[in-house]
Structures are given as C-alpha cells and as structure tokens.
Amino acid sequence: MNIEDLRESFLGGKVSPVDIVDSLYKKIDEDDLNDFITLSKNIAYEQAYLSEKRYKKGDILSETDGIPFSLKDNFSVKGLRMTCGSKILSDFISPYDSTVYERLKRSGAILIGKNNLDEFAMGSSNETSFFGVVKNPHNREYVPGGSSGGSAVSVASKHSTFSIGSDTGGSVRQPASFCGVVGFKPTYGKISRYGLVAFSSSLDTVGIMTLNVSDCKKVFNTVRGNDKHDSTMDDHINEKRDLKKICFVKDIPHADLKVIKKYEEICSKLERMGFSLQPINLDFIDLSMAAYKIQTMCEASSNLARYDGIKYGLQKFSGDNLFDIYSKVRGEGFGKEVKRRIMTGTYLLMYENGRYYDLSFKLRDYISNSVDSIFENFDMMVLPTSLFLPFKIGERVDDPVMMHLSDSLTAFANLANVPAISINGGYYEKLPVGVQFVGKRNDDDNLLDWVKIIEEEIKKDG
Amino acid sequence: MDEYIVTIGVETHIQIKTKSKIFCKCSTEFTEEPNRNVCPICMGLPGVMPTLNFEVVPLAIKTALALNCNINRISGFARKNYFYPDLPKGYQITQHEFPLATSGYMQLRSGKKIRIKRIHLEEDTGKMIHDQDQNSLLDFNRAGVPLMEIVTEPDFNSEKEVIEYLENLQRIVRYLDVSTANMEFGELRGEPNISLRKKDDQKLGTKTEIKNLNSFKSIEKGIILEIERQKELLSKGERIISVTMLFDERKQELRPMRKKESVSEYRYFPEPDLPDLLLSENFIEEIKKSMVELxxxxxxxxxxxxGLxxxxxxxxxxxxxxADFFEKSVDGVKNLKKVTKFFIREIPAILNEKKIGVKDLKFNHKDLNKLLKMIDEEKVNxxxxxxxxxxxxxxxxxPDDIIKCDGGNISLNEKDVENMIIEVIKENSKEVERYKNGEDKLFGFLVGQCMKKAKNRANPKLINEMLKEILKR
Known part of the structure; x- marks a missing residue:
C-alpha cells in the first residue's frame, strides 16, 4: 500500500501499524528475495507500538507517521549492523544515527530493516554483495539492478512502503527501472549525506524509492533540508512554474531496441498530452562515462582507506608486520569489484597520473555546461533510465565493461548535479521498463510535480 | 671541511588552542585517559562527515599576519592519503594546493629575512604507543586536534638561525594566544630539512628531514649531527639519499626512519566533503585591527x-x-636602572623555582610597584x-605589612643609627684603630658590620655618611 492508502486505513482504524509490521515480516520471509541484510524487528515493533498509540490519541506526528520503510544498508542507524554489503563490515554495529534516519524516526515512520546492496554501492545488479544477489520479484531469475537493488525489491514487493537508497551514478534510478518502481535522485545537497557511507563524495546523493511520485514527494519533504553535519548542502529551490517544453534524445547508441520501443511509446504519450517534444543530442555521454569512472574510482580509493582492520570491522591481528595485517584484512574483506575500483582509483591519483583527476573535473564542467545549456531551452528532458532490460543473474558478472555501460544514461545527472527521477513506463515481456525525467538544477519540486501528472497519465492507459 | 654551504628549511606544526577539534565537537583538552575525547567523526567511522570548526580560522590568520603573509581569500582542503594506524580515515584532511596564507617572512636579529612559504590548516593524527610487551596501543584523543603547518623557504644556513626562528615563532603564537606551544607536549613540532652543497654549486643538494625533536636542544643537536653525517658522506664521495631521520632523545643520535615518501605517494586531491574556505576582506581587516603588539x-x-x-x-x-607585568609594576618608578634587575634575576628565579607563570604569583603588580617606589625613595635598600x-x-x-612584621619602621631613625654605629665602633675597636691609622679599606668592613646590625633596615647612604662623621670625631 502507498502512504496515502496506509494512512487512511490507520485513521479509519481498519488496520494498525503493529498489524502492518507483522504482515510485512511474514511477507519478507515468504517471498525470500534476499532484499534485506538485517531486519530491525525490535526497533520496528517499538516504533509501531508508539505510532499506534498516537493514531488512537489523534496526535499524529506527520504524513509518514506509522509508515514502514527500509534503508539501504549503507545508512547508519545507532545500534544496528551496517554492512555496506561487504565482508569487511559484516559485523560492524554503528554507534550513531544518520541524519536521514534521524528525521524519519522523528516523523514517526517505522524502520523495518536494512536493504541488500552492491558492495559499497559499487555495482549495477546487486551481484557484488557479500550477502548474495537479490532476486527481481518480476522474475526471480533476473537481477533487480543496483546498487540499491534491495531497496527497489523491498518497495516493489511491498516489504516496505518506501526505501532510502543512494545514487552516485544511477544507483537508485536503474534498480527502480528494473523493478518497476519510482526512484528519485535530488539535486546534490538537498538531503544530508551524514551517515551515508561514502562511495564518491562529490557525486553521492541520497535517493528515494517509492511506489508512486506522490509518496516520493512526501518522503522528500520529510528528509530534505540543511544539516549542521553536512557542509556541502544547499537548500535553494527554484520557484514553482508550469511544465512547457520537453526534450527527448534521438539517438541512443548501445540501447536495446525493446527499451527504445517503450521509450518511443512514452514520448508519443507525452505528445498526446499536448507537449511538443524537441530532439536533442547527448553527445557528451561517452565523456561523461570517462569523467564518472575517474572521479568515482579516485574518491572511492580514498573513502575506503579507513577500512584497515585496526579500529573496527574485519580484523586480522596475526601478521609479520603492519603491511601484512592491512593486506590480509583488505584482501579478504573486499570483493572483486571493490578491489578493482580501489586499485584503479589509487593508480589514477598517483602523481604521474594526477592529471586524470584534474581532467575529470574539466570534463565535469563541460558536461555541466552542456546540460545547463539544454535547460536554457527546455524545462525537462525525457530519456530511458537504462540501455537495457533486466538481465539474468550471473549473465554479466564477469563483464565489467558491459556492467559499466549500465550507468551511461544516468551518471550525467550526477556529474551535472541536476535532479532526475525514474518511473515505470510499462512492461516488456513482464519485465519492467523505466523512463527517466531529468530537470534543471534545483528544480526538484517542479520535477516531482510535473512527473506526478505524467505518471497518472501513463497509469491511466495501463 | 668548510667547503660546504648548509641549507635548511623548516616545517613547523603548531596545535591551535581551541575548545573543540577542527572537524568535530570533541574537546581538545589534554587527558591521561586514552580515547576519551573521541566521537564517530574523529574516529573516522563509516558515513561520518567533517565540518570545519571556524574557531581555528581567525587564530591561524593572526599568526599569518604576524608573519607578514598574504591571507588567501579562497583556500581549500585536500586529502593526504596514506596508511598508518594512528590515522583514522586513511587520509589526513589538510590544505594542499590552496593554503590559507602564503609568502610571508620573519626577520632575524641579524636583519636576515626568513621567507615563509605557506601556512595551512590540518588535523592532527592520533598517537601510537608501544608497551613493554611489544603491543602497539592507539590513543585517538589527539586525532582531529587543529594544527597549522608553517613552512619556510630553505633560507637558514645554521642551526642557530633555526633556533632563533623557532623561539620567535613560539613567542609569537603565545603572544597571540593562538597556542601554548609547549614543545615537550608536542604542541609545537619543528622539522628541519637539511642539505649541503659545495660553495660553487648553484643547485641545492639532496635534502633529508629530521623528526622527533622535542626541545630546542634536540633541534640544535639534531641539525648539527645531520650536517656532520652529510659532510662525512659527501667527503667520501657518496651520495645523500632522501630520508627521514629520527632523533633518539635518549641516545642523542640520529637514525634513518624510512625512505621519504614523494608527493605522488600521498595522492592529494581536493576534499569533497568540505566547501572552499571563503574569507571577506572585511573579516581579515577586523582581525588585523584586533592584533595585539607582537x-x-x-x-x-x-x-x-x-631604556632597557x-x-x-x-x-x-x-x-x-x-612584559605586561613589568610595565604595570614599574609605572611611576623613576630609577628604572636600579629596579630592572628584579625582572631579570629575582622574579624569573621565583617563577622558575615554582614553575609558575607571572599570573600565579602571590603578589600583584600593585604591591610590587609599592616596593619599587620604596627603592626609588631610598626607604629600603x-x-x-x-x-x-x-x-x-x-x-x-x-610590602608595608612585611616591613612592620620585620620590626617596625622601614628605617631606623638617625638617633638609632647613631647609637648603633657607636655600638659597632665599640665592638670593633681594633679595626677602628687600624682605620684611623690609614687602612682606608677597613671602612667598608665597618659599613658591613653596621648593615648587619641594622638587618637591612637602615639606609646605607645614611650609614655611610654618619659613620664617616662619627669616625672623624
């Protein structure tokens, strides 16, 4: 059930938050999709009990009071395990709350558990998790996308009403597309990153996954806003205005024809709604992938240096020397994909190669300017979320190049620092196909308002 | 052996005195209890973010202004990446490409100017301690304590110059109340880098760095030893390798620590979790106005x-x-020459003996001023x-109370002095006889006897005059 319906039933006394929590845990168990790494039953029942009392008394805290949600397991919750999908943190209990969780807790929402993810959010299929792959509820043989795969599946399977994910290059939008739910990546700096384990700090954003755009707005309003713990925030927002001009992408190299077909259907639907669509070129896509890879790998190599087995996490105290201990802990603790990125990033940051990182910033400026110039003429851009449909588990694990292509239609929004949202655009042979809408920087509220109308229109046609 | 020119540059780390750490709210107060002043942020737990404690900024700017630096309106933080157990995040947040201040100088007594290359902000690391059982223990109380690093150009040519520079620097940051700068507590850590070259060589030689110098003495000794070591190698025709030398305080010797990491190994890049530090002209002006006398x-x-x-x-x-105490205490005192020695010898001796500061003295400048004026008026010698x-x-x-307790009035009156002198003459009739027979130097002896009797309570000038007069009788 979505937030609105659930609230109605709580208010009408048809069902209580405790009942809901009961049924969710039962369903999670039955469905067995591996979308959770940790279930927070103690917290959930306590929060549900308190929420139930509030509903009875009539002092409801907020729109999300009593609403069950989950967090990608790279968000910190005091007293709960936070694994980041990695062996190196598989026993790590966090001693503090992330700002996002803090705000949701204050709103009365109920934490069901922590969602499975690609290790340290590095991956696009949830297959790099130390805790195993997550199954796509639309077809259990297929991947759910990633890295917020567990989050997408928990929302799609109604194990939680919404989930908080993280989006560095498409990690919320791509799994949303693969699982048929809504995935929203706001402008950088709108939601606090404090307590989100860093992958690539200059690109990481907190994303929201819901059943519909209306829920997404509600959750966004609960968690957004400046935070004294995150000094990279900026709560500036553009004024409300009407959606007029939309642009679409004419040529999308590497794209699966099935995806293109669905995309064209959506575009004609938009035209039927009365919008005139103008074509644009995304000729910066290749460059954006280069910039994205350099930047994320460099930053990741530094962000993941703290996992050295000295203070917390996996520990190996036998060794001939310090270097030995480090190698053992990191050698055993990190998976293949994470190691690949740390090593590449380390290499790229070395003095002789330092210009690559500088260059990636220049590229980023170029991409940012290119995107800005598109939005001088248009309010919104529509494009597919992913180049391809969900693929089979195991099919591409050993093909990192193909895997990296997964981000090509999403990463530019992170680089250019603009808001983007993926919603379900229909199905192809029972597998969901997402469509992505990208807005101007700080147009977060407008984008959500506009896409809400489009979503209703798409749903109407079934 | 005198054919080499010694070139030295100095990097100095100074802890900035703030209530809380540079990127979190933990206290910076020293505590014996390990890992007491720590939190998820300074421990570098997964997911935390730094936020700048702005308190450090004006303090660092004051120091930079005192060293005649340009304050950069835009500066930024960067990550210095390396692995060590006392470094919680696997990188240190520092300033690299865009430091807070650049191109200053300090003038030495000789008139020589030592150029300051840059001053930047950074966080301190934790401490690793090795116990008797060969365990390594970690204490993160110091991790995240604000530091400023002051880097000079290689402008020194001797250890003496380095010591003068560091002593001045210590004095400056103490005057500005920026740091307590105690070397033995590591609040000021000077790290010289040294190279030698032949007189006709234009290019500087390969430099080495010395660490673990916890006093001015060690710095002096360390530099001398390193110059000797390099001279010896060079005279044998060997090459100097770039190393970090560790000074062993106990053995008073140097040993190589590790091959010096080159810049590439630190993999510097801009810290994405902190925005640039932007300063307005106005802000810098305000700090300039609030500067105390250096x-x-x-x-x-x-x-x-x-007239000192x-x-x-x-x-x-x-x-x-x-210095403030001095100025207040001598206020209105005429015979400065006479009382200055109190501030050179007596008072420093008291402070040293008790290991206290001037503020902890049991008397204040008003009382001292009273005493000094008594000297002025020759009420006391x-x-x-x-x-x-x-x-x-x-x-x-x-002082009045002390004099009273000590036997009444400050000085004996003329009558008392006269009686006392007569007594002394009686007691020392032999010496008086000899004096009268021409042994002039015995006059001093007699004065001394009078003084002894007067227990310092008589004006020596008066004793002198009266003794002369009475002896004439």
Whole structure:
C-alpha cells in the first residue's frame, strides 16, 4: 500500500501499524528475495507500538507517521549492523544515527530493516554483495539492478512502503527501472549525506524509492533540508512554474531496441498530452562515462582507506608486520569489484597520473555546461533510465565493461548535479521498463510535480 | 671541511588552542585517559562527515599576519592519503594546493629575512604507543586536534638561525594566544630539512628531514649531527639519499626512519566533503585591527620607553604576561636602572623555582610597584627589597605589612643609627684603630658590620655618611 492508502486505513482504524509490521515480516520471509541484510524487528515493533498509540490519541506526528520503510544498508542507524554489503563490515554495529534516519524516526515512520546492496554501492545488479544477489520479484531469475537493488525489491514487493537508497551514478534510478518502481535522485545537497557511507563524495546523493511520485514527494519533504553535519548542502529551490517544453534524445547508441520501443511509446504519450517534444543530442555521454569512472574510482580509493582492520570491522591481528595485517584484512574483506575500483582509483591519483583527476573535473564542467545549456531551452528532458532490460543473474558478472555501460544514461545527472527521477513506463515481456525525467538544477519540486501528472497519465492507459 | 654551504628549511606544526577539534565537537583538552575525547567523526567511522570548526580560522590568520603573509581569500582542503594506524580515515584532511596564507617572512636579529612559504590548516593524527610487551596501543584523543603547518623557504644556513626562528615563532603564537606551544607536549613540532652543497654549486643538494625533536636542544643537536653525517658522506664521495631521520632523545643520535615518501605517494586531491574556505576582506581587516603588539614590536618599544638593553628587553618580552607585568609594576618608578634587575634575576628565579607563570604569583603588580617606589625613595635598600620580595612571594603580604612584621619602621631613625654605629665602633675597636691609622679599606668592613646590625633596615647612604662623621670625631 502507498502512504496515502496506509494512512487512511490507520485513521479509519481498519488496520494498525503493529498489524502492518507483522504482515510485512511474514511477507519478507515468504517471498525470500534476499532484499534485506538485517531486519530491525525490535526497533520496528517499538516504533509501531508508539505510532499506534498516537493514531488512537489523534496526535499524529506527520504524513509518514506509522509508515514502514527500509534503508539501504549503507545508512547508519545507532545500534544496528551496517554492512555496506561487504565482508569487511559484516559485523560492524554503528554507534550513531544518520541524519536521514534521524528525521524519519522523528516523523514517526517505522524502520523495518536494512536493504541488500552492491558492495559499497559499487555495482549495477546487486551481484557484488557479500550477502548474495537479490532476486527481481518480476522474475526471480533476473537481477533487480543496483546498487540499491534491495531497496527497489523491498518497495516493489511491498516489504516496505518506501526505501532510502543512494545514487552516485544511477544507483537508485536503474534498480527502480528494473523493478518497476519510482526512484528519485535530488539535486546534490538537498538531503544530508551524514551517515551515508561514502562511495564518491562529490557525486553521492541520497535517493528515494517509492511506489508512486506522490509518496516520493512526501518522503522528500520529510528528509530534505540543511544539516549542521553536512557542509556541502544547499537548500535553494527554484520557484514553482508550469511544465512547457520537453526534450527527448534521438539517438541512443548501445540501447536495446525493446527499451527504445517503450521509450518511443512514452514520448508519443507525452505528445498526446499536448507537449511538443524537441530532439536533442547527448553527445557528451561517452565523456561523461570517462569523467564518472575517474572521479568515482579516485574518491572511492580514498573513502575506503579507513577500512584497515585496526579500529573496527574485519580484523586480522596475526601478521609479520603492519603491511601484512592491512593486506590480509583488505584482501579478504573486499570483493572483486571493490578491489578493482580501489586499485584503479589509487593508480589514477598517483602523481604521474594526477592529471586524470584534474581532467575529470574539466570534463565535469563541460558536461555541466552542456546540460545547463539544454535547460536554457527546455524545462525537462525525457530519456530511458537504462540501455537495457533486466538481465539474468550471473549473465554479466564477469563483464565489467558491459556492467559499466549500465550507468551511461544516468551518471550525467550526477556529474551535472541536476535532479532526475525514474518511473515505470510499462512492461516488456513482464519485465519492467523505466523512463527517466531529468530537470534543471534545483528544480526538484517542479520535477516531482510535473512527473506526478505524467505518471497518472501513463497509469491511466495501463 | 668548510667547503660546504648548509641549507635548511623548516616545517613547523603548531596545535591551535581551541575548545573543540577542527572537524568535530570533541574537546581538545589534554587527558591521561586514552580515547576519551573521541566521537564517530574523529574516529573516522563509516558515513561520518567533517565540518570545519571556524574557531581555528581567525587564530591561524593572526599568526599569518604576524608573519607578514598574504591571507588567501579562497583556500581549500585536500586529502593526504596514506596508511598508518594512528590515522583514522586513511587520509589526513589538510590544505594542499590552496593554503590559507602564503609568502610571508620573519626577520632575524641579524636583519636576515626568513621567507615563509605557506601556512595551512590540518588535523592532527592520533598517537601510537608501544608497551613493554611489544603491543602497539592507539590513543585517538589527539586525532582531529587543529594544527597549522608553517613552512619556510630553505633560507637558514645554521642551526642557530633555526633556533632563533623557532623561539620567535613560539613567542609569537603565545603572544597571540593562538597556542601554548609547549614543545615537550608536542604542541609545537619543528622539522628541519637539511642539505649541503659545495660553495660553487648553484643547485641545492639532496635534502633529508629530521623528526622527533622535542626541545630546542634536540633541534640544535639534531641539525648539527645531520650536517656532520652529510659532510662525512659527501667527503667520501657518496651520495645523500632522501630520508627521514629520527632523533633518539635518549641516545642523542640520529637514525634513518624510512625512505621519504614523494608527493605522488600521498595522492592529494581536493576534499569533497568540505566547501572552499571563503574569507571577506572585511573579516581579515577586523582581525588585523584586533592584533595585539607582537614580541618584536614590544621589545623595540620597551627598549625605547624604559631604556632597557637588548638583552634585558628580550628577557622581559619573552612572555607577554611577564612584559605586561613589568610595565604595570614599574609605572611611576623613576630609577628604572636600579629596579630592572628584579625582572631579570629575582622574579624569573621565583617563577622558575615554582614553575609558575607571572599570573600565579602571590603578589600583584600593585604591591610590587609599592616596593619599587620604596627603592626609588631610598626607604629600603636593594638587599632589603630582595628580602621583602621573597616574603611577598611566599606570603602574598603587601610590602608595608612585611616591613612592620620585620620590626617596625622601614628605617631606623638617625638617633638609632647613631647609637648603633657607636655600638659597632665599640665592638670593633681594633679595626677602628687600624682605620684611623690609614687602612682606608677597613671602612667598608665597618659599613658591613653596621648593615648587619641594622638587618637591612637602615639606609646605607645614611650609614655611610654618619659613620664617616662619627669616625672623624
């Protein structure tokens, strides 16, 4: 059930938050999709009990009071395990709350558990998790996308009403597309990153996954806003205005024809709604992938240096020397994909190669300017979320190049620092196909308002 | 052996005195209990983010202004990446490409200017301690304590210059109340880098760095040893390798620590979790206005206003509180020459003995001023004044009270003095006889006997005059 319906039933006394929590845990168990790494039953029942009392008394805290949600397991919750999908943190209990969780807790929402993810959010299929792959509820043989795969599946399977994910290059939008739910990546700096384990700090954003755009707005309003713990925030927002001009992408190299077909259907639907669509070129896509890879790998190599087995996490105290201990802990603790990125990033940051990182910033400026110039003429851009449909588990694990292509239609929004949202655009042979809408920087509220109308229109046609 | 030119540059880390750490709210107060002042942020737990404690900024700017630096309106933080157990995040947040301040200088006594290359902000690391059982223990109380690093150009040519520079630097940051700068607590850590070259060589030689120097003495010794070591190698025709030398305080010797990491190994890049540090002209101006008188300025003024010698001035201005105390205490005192020695010898001796600062003395500048004026008016002689000062430092009593307790009036009146002198003459009739027979030098002896009898309570001038007169009779 979505937030609105659930609230109605709580208010009408048809069902209580405790009942809901009961049924969710039962369903999670039955469905067995591996979308959770940790279930927070103690917290959930306590929060549900308190929420139930509030509903009875009539002092409801907020729109999300009593609403069950989950967090990608790279968000910190005091007293709960936070694994980041990695062996190196598989026993790590966090001693503090992330700002996002803090705000949701204050709103009365109920934490069901922590969602499975690609290790340290590095991956696009949830297959790099130390805790195993997550199954796509639309077809259990297929991947759910990633890295917020567990989050997408928990929302799609109604194990939680919404989930908080993280989006560095498409990690919320791509799994949303693969699982048929809504995935929203706001402008950088709108939601606090404090307590989100860093992958690539200059690109990481907190994303929201819901059943519909209306829920997404509600959750966004609960968690957004400046935070004294995150000094990279900026709560500036553009004024409300009407959606007029939309642009679409004419040529999308590497794209699966099935995806293109669905995309064209959506575009004609938009035209039927009365919008005139103008074509644009995304000729910066290749460059954006280069910039994205350099930047994320460099930053990741530094962000993941703290996992050295000295203070917390996996520990190996036998060794001939310090270097030995480090190698053992990191050698055993990190998976293949994470190691690949740390090593590449380390290499790229070395003095002789330092210009690559500088260059990636220049590229980023170029991409940012290119995107800005598109939005001088248009309010919104529509494009597919992913180049391809969900693929089979195991099919591409050993093909990192193909895997990296997964981000090509999403990463530019992170680089250019603009808001983007993926919603379900229909199905192809029972597998969901997402469509992505990208807005101007700080147009977060407008984008959500506009896409809400489009979503209703798409749903109407079934 | 004199064919080499020694070139030295110095990097100095100074802890900035703030209530909380540079990127979190933990206290910076020193505590014996390990890992007490820590939180998820300074421990580098997964998911935390740094936020700048702005308190450090004006303090660092003050130091930079005192060293004649340009304050950069835009500066930024960067990550210095390396692995070590005392480094919680696997990187240190510092400033690299865009430091807070650049291109300053400090003038040495000789007039030579030492150029300051840059001053930047950074966080301190934790501490690794090795116990008897060969365990390594980690204490993160120090991790995240604010530091500024002050880097000079290679402008020094001797250890003496380095020591003068560091002593001045210590004095400056103490005057500005930026740091307590105690070397033994690691609050000020100087790391010289040294290279030698032949007189006709234009290019600098390969430099080595010395670490673990916890006192001015160690720095001096360390530099001398390293110069010797390099000379010996060079004279044998060997090449100098770039290393970090560790000074062993106990053995008073140097040993190589590790091959010096080159810049590439630190993999610097801009810290994405912190925005640039932007400063307005206005803000910098306000700080300029609030600057206190610097040690060198004070020294110059005290020499001029109080007729102090350079050496006297140096001692008195070595500490801002002490200099202030001096000025207040001598207010209205006429015979400065006579009382200055109290500030050069007696009072420093008391402070040293008790290991206290001037603020912890039991008497204040008003009481001292009273005493100094008594000397002025010749109510007490210097010896007696010294006694009184000692008693003031022990009891905190005001000088009048001490004199009263000590037997009434400040000085014996003329009649008393006369009686006393007559007594002395009687007791020392032999010496008086000899004096009268031409042994002039015995006069001094007789004065001494009178003084002894008077227990310092008589004006020596009066004794002198009266003794002469009475002896004539």
């Amino acid at each position: 040690p060198s300025q004070k020294l110059e003024r005290l020499q001029k206003d109080y 010698s350079f050496e006297e001035g140096e001692i008195i201005t070595s500490n801002r509180d002490f 210097l010896n007696f004044a010294q006694d009184i000062l000692k008693k003031m430092s022990l009891t905190g009593n005001d």
